[in-house]
Amino acid sequence: MRVMVVWCPDWSVVAALEEAERSLRSPAAVMHANLVEVCNGPARQEGVRRGQRRRDAQARCPELVLLPANPDRDARAFEPVLAIIEDLRPGVAALRPGLLAVRAPGSWYGTETKAAAVACQALVEGGVWDVRIGIADDLFTAEQAARTADVQSWVVVDEGGSPTFLRGLPVHVLQDEGPRGRELVSLLQRLGLHTLGDLADLPGDAVEHRLGTYGATVRRRARGEDRALFAARTPPPELEAEVAFETPLDNVEAITFSVRTTAERFIGQLARHQLVATAVRIEAEADGVVCSSRAWLHPRHFNARDLVDRVHWQLQGAGSTSRIGGAVRGRKDAGDVRAPIDRVRFVPETVEPAAAHGEALWGTASDDLVERGVARVQGMVGFEAVRRPVLQGGRSPAARQALVPWGERAVDLRPVDRPWPGRVPGPAPVRVFATARTAEVVDDAGREVRVTDRGVVTGEPRRFRVTDGTDLPWQPVTAWAGPWPTDENWWAGGTGPSARFQVVGADGRAWLLLRAPDGWALEAAYD
Amino acid sequence: MSSTRAVAALDEQRATVERLRARVAAMEDKAAGEPVPTLPGLTDILPMHAGSTYAVDSASLALALAAGASRAGEWVGFAGCPDFGAEAAAELGVELSRTVLVPDPGEHWLEVTAALVDVLRVVVLRPPASVTERAASVLDSRLRTRSAVLVVHGEWPRAAARLSVETSTWFGPTAGSGRLVERRASVAVHRGARPPQRADLVWPGVQRVDRQVREVRRVSG
Numbered sequence: 001m002r003v004m005v006v007w008c009p010d011w012s013v014v015a016a017l018e019e020a021e022r023s024l025r026s027p028a029a030v031m032h033a034n035l036v037e038v039c040n041g042p043a044r045q046e047g048v049r050r051g052q053r054r055r056d057a058q059a060r061c062p063e064l065v066l067l068p069a070n071p072d073r074d075a076r077a078f079e080p081v082l083a084i085i086e087d088l089r090p091g092v093a094a095l096r097p098g099l100l101a102v103r104a105p106g107s108w109y110g111t112e113t114k115a116a117a118v119a120c121q122a123l124v125e126g127g128v129w130d131v132r133i134g135i136a137d138d139l140f141t142a143e144q145a146a147r148t149a150d151v152q153s154w155v156v157v158d159e160g161g162s163p164t165f166l167r168g169l170p171v172h173v174l175q176d177e178g179p180r181g182r183e184l185v186s187l188l189q190r191l192g193l194h195t196l197g198d199l200a201d202l203p204g205d206a207v208e209h210r211l212g213t214y215g216a217t218v219r220r221r222a223r224g225e226d227r228a229l230f231a232a233r234t235p236p237p238e239l240e241a242e243v244a245f246e247t248p249l250d251n252v253e254a255i256t257f258s259v260r261t262t263a264e265r266f267i268g269q270l271a272r273h274q275l276v277a278t279a280v281r282i283e284a285e286a287d288g289v290v291c292s293s294r295a296w297l298h299p300r301h302f303n304a305r306d307l308v309d310r311v312h313w314q315l316q317g318a319g320s321t322s323r324i325g326g327a328v329r330g331r332k333d334a335g336d337v338r339a340p341i342d343r344v345r346f347v348p349e350t351v352e353p354a355a356a357h358g359e360a361l362w363g364t365a366s367d368d369l370v371e372r373g374v375a376r377v378q379g380m381v382g383f384e385a386v387r388r389p390v391l392q393g394g395r396s397p398a399a400r401q402a403l404v405p406w407g408e409r410a411v412d413l414r415p416v417d418r419p420w421p422g423r424v425p426g427p428a429p430v431r432v433f434a435t436a437r438t439a440e441v442v443d444d445a446g447r448e449v450r451v452t453d454r455g456v457v458t459g460e461p462r463r464f465r466v467t468d469g470t471d472l473p474w475q476p477v478t479a480w481a482g483p484w485p486t487d488e489n490w491w492a493g494g495t496g497p498s499a500r501f502q503v504v505g506a507d508g509r510a511w512l513l514l515r516a517p518d519g520w521a522l523e524a525a526y527d
Numbered sequence: 528m529s530s531t532r533a534v535a536a537l538d539e540q541r542a543t544v545e546r547l548r549a550r551v552a553a554m555e556d557k558a559a560g561e562p563v564p565t566l567p568g569l570t571d572i573l574p575m576h577a578g579s580t581y582a583v584d585s586a587s588l589a590l591a592l593a594a595g596a597s598r599a600g601e602w603v604g605f606a607g608c609p610d611f612g613a614e615a616a617a618e619l620g621v622e623l624s625r626t627v628l629v630p631d632p633g634e635h636w637l638e639v640t641a642a643l644v645d646v647l648r649v650v651v652l653r654p655p656a657s658v659t660e661r662a663a664s665v666l667d668s669r670l671r672t673r674s675a676v677l678v679v680h681g682e683w684p685r686a687a688a689r690l691s692v693e694t695s696t697w698f699g700p701t702a703g704s705g706r707l708v709e710r711r712a713s714v715a716v717h718r719g720a721r722p723p724q725r726a727d728l729v730w731p732g733v734q735r736v737d738r739q740v741r742e743v744r745r746v747s748g
């Protein structure tokens with residue numbers, strides 16, 4: 001069996017630059033833990049090397065583009081490359097992002113050289129610029145052949161020619177095999193073995209004794225004896241589902257009714273693959289153009305009924321004009337969408353194995369009931385009007401909680417388990433105003449109480465009131481505690497140095513007040 | 528020997544009869560009356576029963592009434608409370624993953640509350656300023672067929688009991704030092720025309736304080 005290996009050098013950098021929409025010619029490096037993980041050709045020319053600290057790399061090449069490491073992104077970007085090769089020859093194995101192997105498509109294209117040329121052309125047409133191809137008897141030799149090839153070129157090692165080809169290679173080609181390989185290279189060099197040929201000439205049992213199983217494997221490969229097979233991937237199944245309407249529909253109710261079977265089919269085919277969807281994108285097309293597209297996250301996973309609900313909310317939201325915040329629609333006026341829809345598509349964005357979402361043995365019937373009831377409320381007052389409270393980290397009471405729309409997953413929450421210095425101690429306030437209400441606090445002489453830059457309170461708070469409404473007139477202060485100074489978000493133009501006070505009014509209720517540079521605000525009530 | 532066995536058998540049968548009676552009652556839409564779990568501090572002064580409405584005059588009392596059921600694994604909901612304090616609720620034992628909020632139901636508050644009452648165990652409602660007798664009776668009749676409790680923070684035409692904070696004292700802060708530590712409140716429970724029943728509660732945690740114990744403590748302190 002002949003093997004063809006396609007190598008795209010510095011794939012992480014290519015993927016990251018493409019994602020960042022930067023030129024592929026700019027010197028760039030992918031950083032991980034403050035060290036250069038991968039760098040590209042232009043950066044290497046300036047002296048940037050793998051394993052350098054960020055500071056050293058920037059000292060050699062000040063215009064270096066630093067990119068974060070993200071293995072998922074690399075794999076995602078490699079997917080189209082796999083698909084291109086899969087079109088030419090099925091049975092592609094992705095060895096790692098940037099490196100793939102396939103059985104060499106020999107006789108169909110005439111010779112192997114021609115096959116390599118075809119693959120190379122297809123990839124370049126697909127937008128992959130730096131491609132190198134190697135063809136040999138075994139995987140290791142083919143990979144090494146690809147690494148010796150030039151840009152958009154190929155190296156074919158003849159049948160039985162592997163040992164001769166590998167003999168001359170220096171041992172540091174093993175460096176690409178990870179930490180294990182780097183350790184072995186260092187050891188071999190200290191032993192005075194500089195080429196793979198030197199290693200291949202050693203007796204096998206001696207190598208195994210001195211260098212362990214990995215060393216013996218490398219020796220076998222260097223002799224061209226390692227016929228390791230690769231597991232070809234099965235192309236990912238097509239999980240999207242769509243429904244086309246013969247006559248375009250312009251009523252939400254009619255659309256939701258018509259997508260029901262498609263939603264069931266979509267969930268059913270996921271279930272056949274033992275998968276469930278936790279994030280789904282719903283696209284609606286009018287006149288062949290996607291007119292509404294939105295990703296929906298589910299706190300657990302979608303079933304067909306949930307999907308139909310989401311279609312309803314999404315198209316309804318697109319149809320009516322002003323439905324921001326908790327605005328409420330009447331029951332009768334609902335239904336018309338902006339343009340007649342002729343196609344609705346479900347695209348799974350995140351799928352997870354169904355085993356991770358198994359239900360308890362006795363089911364969750366009452367929870368299902370609640371879900372249905374809440375969905376009914378959402379039908380009345382809108383999707384965003386029903387919320388689920390979650391805790392998050394922060395300093396002010398309002399920042400320490402978040403109200404997530406029901407049926408959505410909470411994203412971008414601040415971690416709770418950090419210390420959050422400057423937050424107010426004591427029991428949490430029962431009422432937390434979403435937007436702080438302006439207030440006034442004065443001392444004995446009726447002057448406004450201030451907090452100086454050094455955190456000194458200018459006077460004893462005596463009376464306070466809320467100035468935006470009339471429900472809290474002047475009230476004497478019986479006790480107060482504070483200040484708890486904070487200076488949040490100063491790096492992005494925050495509110496400036498401010499301080500919080502706990503104030504107990506004459507009626508025995510306690511309040512949380514904030515003194516910001518521009519005045520007092522009532523943030524929460526202990527009621 | 529044989530007589531005791533006969534009595535035991537009779538008892539067993541009696542228990543079965545009781546159970547069946549309870550089931551028949553439940554099928555006859557008399558789910559109302561079944562007790563709803565409350566916080567230990569409130570059990571004596573306000574045993575809650577499904578199908579009833581309770582009115583309170585402070586947000587912390589409303590939260591305390593909902594917390595008992597949530598702690599016992601029930602679903603609770605808050606309608607019309609845009610200033611819901613999630614952290615305070617969690618401190619009191621409310622399970623936030625089983626909490627539904629409708630912060631601003633607007634003009635649909637009655638329908639929203641009715642829909643929530645269908646599926647949740649305790650629904651806390653802050654109604655708009657004026658509630659008509661008719662609106663209240665709509666909800667009441669819905670409540671009777673469900674095993675839910677409605678807690679109204681505000682005025683309500685007919686409530687099984689009305690809780691109000693009569694006096695409240697915060698301990699902890701003085702003039703500028705300390706922090707809020709503990710709150711004691713005297714809570715009065717009004718039931719119809721009966722004289723109000725009073726109890727002292729302590730936050731955080733909503734525990735009942737015995738008046739006599741407090742007297743003793745005050746003397747010794």
